[in-house]
Amino acid sequence: MAAISPKMAEEVSQTAVPTPKSITLVISKFNPNHESSYKFVEFKVPVQKWTTVLDAILYVKQHLDTSIAVRYSCRQASCGSCGMKINGKPSLACYTKISELNSDIVTVEPMSNFPIIRDLAVDFTSLFSNHKKLKPYIIREDSEIVGDAKEFLQTPKDVEEYLQFSYCIKCGLCNSACPTMATDSSFLGPQALTQAYRYVADNRDKGKKERLKMVDESHGIWRCHFAGSCSKVCPKGVDPAMGIQLLRGYLLGFRK
């Protein structure tokens, strides 16, 4: 066996996997069918530098409490399933590393402004119905599959108008952070309004008039107070607050 110099040994020890430290994961538990109020349960969880909040929750589910309800799927911030409040801020559990939270206590709660199904899983019915209501698709009579036109051409500038808004993964974090949604249950919400802008700004779409009419009602676009918290929590870099203001521009006559 070859001898290892002290310098090499030092390098080896630096690259070795560090001993996991442990944190306290506090999980909000609540079953609306059987309980009247929620409770916080603490768990000691070993974490590494790369451990995400979702990993920690799944560790608890696997080893300590199998009853915890959590929704997740892709683990790479693409599906938008694992939204929850992490230390009070709406975030994706799979996209939040525990080491980045700089805290030995991590509290996870279900997202605000949504009905709770159980523990960390919330009901997305209103999110999806509002999204669907605003017709999130290109509306036009003709189609690229019939007639001479093979595709609807757009310049890079045309695409820039709506591109960032098309990154929405419908995780609901913006609706959870919205202060208007906290009191106005009929409000369309930043997610749906932003998607309305995404299609209104798309020059292939011909449903602008129809969509503007839908958002221009008493619980529509005018109830946004431009707090901007929706933009702050979006994990995909979408700026719903800006999308809403741009959409207002159409209704105020600043944009055509």
Place this chain on the structure above:
Amino acid sequence: MIKMRESVIMKIHYGTALGAVALVAIHILFRMTQNFTVSLQYENVIANYHLLPYSLMLEVVLILLSIHGFNGLRVILLELKQGIGYEKIVNWGCISAMAVLVAYGSRTILMAGMGIS
């Protein structure tokens, strides 16, 4: 009855705010033509109402602020609670309160202008 679109209501809301800011600024500037305490003395206040353009401006300020204020209140109440019946009460309640305030304020301006106390 024709329902006004929310965008029209909000355009009125923003317009009345801008108008009120401009006219209230003129109103404040008028207070600066003399010592502030003196300007609030009974005779001076009544004298303002006897000046027709000034009392007309006060009437416009009253209308603008009533529209803006009660629409603001309507928005707050609509965000506070939802429901068809509740929203109808809030809408009509705010319109009625606005009309009452404008009527009462106009009566005061008119009476002061005519020298009736």
